[in-house]
Amino acid sequence: MKTVEFAGDKEKKTKNLSSAIVYFLLGGAVLAIRDEAEILIGAVWGTLGLYRGSESLARYLDALIHKRGRKITAILMLAEALIGIGISILLLTDPPEHLHAHVVILGIKLLESAFRNGAELYAEKKQSAG
Numbered sequence: 001m002k003t004v005e006f007a008g009d010k011e012k013k014t015k016n017l018s019s020a021i022v023y024f025l026l027g028g029a030v031l032a033i034r035d036e037a038e039i040l041i042g043a044v045w046g047t048l049g050l051y052r053g054s055e056s057l058a059r060y061l062d063a064l065i066h067k068r069g070r071k072i073t074a075i076l077m078l079a080e081a082l083i084g085i086g087i088s089i090l091l092l093t094d095p096p097e098h099l100h101a102h103v104v105i106l107g108i109k110l111l112e113s114a115f116r117n118g119a120e121l122y123a124e125k126k127q128s129a130g
Helices: 007-032 034-065 071-093 095-129
Strands: none
Touching: 007 034, 034 071, 034 095, 071 095
16 A cells, blocks of 8 residues: 655654754753753753744734634734743743743643643544544
8 A cells, every 4th residue: 555645744754853853962962061051951941932932923923914713812822922932031031040930831831731632632532432
């Protein structure tokens, strides 16, 4: 049986591989400079946060320009983008000072993701069974 592979699949695999390489290098750098790792972690985390915030802002602008989705969804996307960008800027200004709050936010976000993913899996399983 011949499978069809879309360009997006290859692009996603390449992006995942490049992310894995960057995270591997970052992990090695953190282990190499353990005593000063807070500054590096904070700076990288802040930079990644700015990138993700810009992606959220782009989704908001796309929805606004092309009138996609509901108004409340657009407002939530804008709020997510602005909060993400603001928190990231705070983290970049003084990484060691703001890192503790980010760790708490990360813990909450990980718990939320776990519950959301579990709920989605449960819904998929329930839908396929019945």
